[in-house]
Amino acid sequence: MKTPFVTKEQMETVAAQYPTPFHIYDERGIRQNARRLRAAFSWNPGYREYFAVKATPTPAILRLLKEEGCGCDCSSLTELLMSERCGVTGEGIMFSSNETPAEEFLLADRLGAVINLDDITMVDFLERAIGRIPETICCRYNPGGVFTLGQSHEGFQVMDNPGQAKYGMTRPQIAEAFRRLAEKGAKRFGIHAFLASNTLSNEYYPILARTLFRLAVELKRETGIAVSFINLSGGIGIPYQPEQNENNIELIGQGVRQAFEEILVPAGMGDVALYTELGRYMLAPYGHLITRVTHEKHIYKEYIGVDACACNLMRPAMYGAYHHITVLGKEKAALDHVYDVVGALCENNDKFAIDRILPRIELGDLLAIHDTGAHGHAMGYNYNGKLRSAELLLKENGEVELIRRAETVEDYFATLVW
Numbered sequence: 001m002k003t004p005f006v007t008k009e010q011m012e013t014v015a016a017q018y019p020t021p022f023h024i025y026d027e028r029g030i031r032q033n034a035r036r037l038r039a040a041f042s043w044n045p046g047y048r049e050y051f052a053v054k055a056t057p058t059p060a061i062l063r064l065l066k067e068e069g070c071g072c073d074c075s076s077l078t079e080l081l082m083s084e085r086c087g088v089t090g091e092g093i094m095f096s097s098n099e100t101p102a103e104e105f106l107l108a109d110r111l112g113a114v115i116n117l118d119d120i121t122m123v124d125f126l127e128r129a130i131g132r133i134p135e136t137i138c139c140r141y142n143p144g145g146v147f148t149l150g151q152s153h154e155g156f157q158v159m160d161n162p163g164q165a166k167y168g169m170t171r172p173q174i175a176e177a178f179r180r181l182a183e184k185g186a187k188r189f190g191i192h193a194f195l196a197s198n199t200l201s202n203e204y205y206p207i208l209a210r211t212l213f214r215l216a217v218e219l220k221r222e223t224g225i226a227v228s229f230i231n232l233s234g235g236i237g238i239p240y241q242p243e244q245n246e247n248n249i250e251l252i253g254q255g256v257r258q259a260f261e262e263i264l265v266p267a268g269m270g271d272v273a274l275y276t277e278l279g280r281y282m283l284a285p286y287g288h289l290i291t292r293v294t295h296e297k298h299i300y301k302e303y304i305g306v307d308a309c310a311c312n313l314m315r316p317a318m319y320g321a322y323h324h325i326t327v328l329g330k331e332k333a334a335l336d337h338v339y340d341v342v343g344a345l346c347e348n349n350d351k352f353a354i355d356r357i358l359p360r361i362e363l364g365d366l367l368a369i370h371d372t373g374a375h376g377h378a379m380g381y382n383y384n385g386k387l388r389s390a391e392l393l394l395k396e397n398g399e400v401e402l403i404r405r406a407e408t409v410e411d412y413f414a415t416l417v418w
């Protein structure tokens, strides 16, 4: 069962002021979740979550997470500038980019961000870009092959395919990068890897941690360099489907701790700080896209037309992703209809749901599309001249605050040359 964090009455009131569609975020849920995460890793004194800004690049969200102790994981110039304007600078920023323009390294360096090098060629590129190698530096590792959860009676459960991913350095390259960075003046090192996305398993982080902890011990032996921090990056998933189980963050923290005590502590590396760069886990469940039913169409299938479209939430069109839908005010009604819920784009993949079992929908109903807090508004675009929606924050005191206004036609026209 998925229950929305808003009611129909509440959203009708909000919609009278801020027309649909809009994204709305739940401050209480975001804060409680961030606190659970922090508690799960509190055994590691240097622990820090760097929120993956790309998931929800909105200042009110970054500031709220800053209050909960999070830094920012940035991957572009704009994200760096947004973090700076939210008061997150220095080691509060992790800059994990790839195919990075020189000017972005310059800005990251000026802000004092921790730079995470995606490739060994970036050692020379970074040195040319900023005129030196920073004292603190991180390298991204890619072990290749396929990432599995280990052997069960059903065989290996493949989680992802690092061997096909464009990111990170090979095993020989990361040792070589460490040596060259040390020669050029680096003093504090970290390693990073992102091997699977949207994982629904309490084993992902512990297995990734084992890989990185062993790597850290090997690198110390091979290069004499002991890392100061290890970044487990993103990848903890959320149950988009109502029948899926959510991850247990306490168990995940304990699994990582066990690996830490088995591998790093005996190697004399018990002072390593752990970092995470979660995006989806931090925000996705705490956002809804609220949209109004504007049309119905009865042809070869039953279609419900809404005022949002893939420009407001691209994941169903792009990945065939499931997003749960609640018809507000009909939470208890019988699920006795089958609909395709569609937006207005001139693209046949503009469907929020296909053959979805829902209560009977009427014109004017408000739908809450679930789990849109991450990679929702952030992936918005302007195809068909669609304008990006507003973003609202449902505060802990029940008030609703506008945190990004909706685009206007003037915004869309602003870059045009007439």
Ligand SMILES: *Cc1c(COP(=O)(O)O)cnc(C)c1O
Pocket (backbone or CB within 6 Å): 052, 054, 055, 073, 075, 096, 194, 197, 198, 233, 234, 235, 236, 277, 278, 279, 280, 281, 374
């Ligand atoms: C996207 C991304 C993240 C966040 O990933 P989630 O799956 O949202 O947790 C973290 N780190 C890097 C480098 C990323 O590109």
